Amino acid sequence: MIKRAFLLPSLLLVMILMSSDFNTAKAADKKGVILSTVDLKQDQAYEILGLVYYRSSELNPKKIHEELRKQAEDMGADYVIGITYYNNAGYLYGSGTAVKLIKKKKDE
Numbered sequence: 619m620i621k622r623a624f625l626l627p628s629l630l631l632v633m634i635l636m637s638s639d640f641n642t643a644k645a646a647d648k649k650g651v652i653l654s655t656v657d658l659k660q661d662q663a664y665e666i667l668g669l670v671y672y673r674s675s676e677l678n679p680k681k682i683h684e685e686l687r688k689q690a691e692d693m694g695a696d697y698v699i700g701i702t703y704y705n706n707a708g709y710l711y712g713s714g715t716a717v718k719l720i721k722k723k724k725d726e
Contacts, residue, residue, distance in 0.1 A: 650687060650691070651686075651687045651690040651691050651695055651696065651697065651698060651716075652696065652697045652698070653683060653686060653687065653697075653698050653701055653714070654697060654698065654699050654700075654701065654714075655700070655701050655702075656699065656700070657699050657700060658697065658699060658717070662719060663719070663720040663722070664696075664697070664717040664718060664719050664720055665717065665718050665720055666715055666716075667690075667693045667695050667716040667717060667718055668693055668715075668716050669713060669714075669715060669716070670685075670686045670689040670690050670693075670695075670698055670713065670714055670715075670716050671686075671689075671711075671712070671713040672685035672686055672689070672711070672712055672713075673709050673710070673711050674709065674710045674711075674712075675708065675709055675710075676710070677705065677708075677710050678710070679703070679710070679712070681710075682703065682710060682711075682712035683712075685712075686698050686701065686712055686713075686714060689716070690716040693716045694718060695716035695717055695718055696717065696718050696719045697716075697717050697719070698714040698715065698716050698717075699714060699715050699717055700714050700715050701713070701714035702714070
């Protein structure tokens with residue numbers, strides 16, 4: 619019975635997060651750090667800058683997004699990839715990997 623109590627909120631959280639714009643192809647024209655639940659395309663080389671992480675007592679994914687972006691910007695990142703979310707004991711957690719694109723030289 620306890621598992622059922624956590625199943626519905628978890629499913630609702632996943633639905634909310636999946637409805638957000640995390641498609642890097644669509645978000646490529648936006649300025650600032652782009653958040654993505656997936657990796658970048660294989661032909662996009664990048665340097666891993668570090669892990670970004672935030673815990674919020676507000677069950678609001680927008681707060682997590684703001685904080686992940688802020689941390690990634692401070693590192694000089696272009697993207698946060700592989701973002702994962704979960705909630706536990708009244709907190710919403712989010713984490714991902716901050717990366718910076720490596721510009722290709724013209725002769726490549």
